Amino acid sequence: MEICIELAVALAAAAFVMIIVDTALGMYYGTLLSPILVGFGFDPLVVIPSLLISQTLGDLTGTLSHHRFKNADFRGLTQDTKVTLTMVIPGALVVIVGALIAISVPRVALKTYIGLLVLVLSLLCFRRIKYKFRWWRHIGYGTLAAFNKVITGGGFGPVTSTGGIIGGLSPRASIATTTFGELLICALSFAAHVALRGLVDPIFAVCLCAGAIMGGFIGPYVASRIDPSRLRTLVAILGVVSGIWVLTRTWF
DSSP: OOOOHHHHHHHHHHHHHHHHHHHHHSOOHHHHHHHHHHHTTOOHHHHHHHHHHHHHHHHHHHHHHHHHTTSSOOSSSOHHHHHHHHHHHHHHHHHHHHHHHTTTSOHHHHHHHHHHHHHHHHHHHTSOSOOOOOHHHHHHHHHHHHHHHHHHSOOSHHHHHHHHHHTTOOHHHHHHHHHHHHHHHHHHHHHHHHHHHOOSOHHHHHHHHHHHHHHTTTHHHHHHHSOHHHHHHHHHHHHHHHHHHHHHHHHO
């Protein structure tokens, strides 16, 4: 599909809006944009690496803004930084494996698994109890989420944002560490895709990157202004919607 000026603006605008939602609530950039763009007729081999590089840049500005607005503290080896690393390091190990098997896994099975996983974690978020902090939970969520991301271009944020709360983080810290962790995983996933297949359409990627970079400055400010209890509820609701969305598109 040829990229005209109108289409370029539409792609940038979509990325701008979705990265604001993603950096404010910890999910939905790749999870929604990937099926939407593929549904409009774009080749998945163009869409997925373009989403990965644009979210890398959007999450970069988002991470800086989360730190600036005190949603998390990433200055040095703080607990927030350590939480991010416990998600990223094991997650990085599955990126190459995921990229290699991306074309062989049955899409129905993969999407069903992601939808059910997100749905269960989101329902647990609704439980009004304070979960004790557990490092092993963050390691597990990061590994699962990274596998989802490299396979489909989405599915990272819904797992780590809801999982972070269940793992004992505050809603704001969970969203901020998700943004930081997703930045690193997206960068690795993009590198893996390019190394294996190349970047099919650089102009398509540039359009998404332009919108994502600008929107990444706004989402963290929105998160800093929402009451934590309401933020937790919003994350849980979006997670449930995301899980149902994936299952519905997969089976119906």
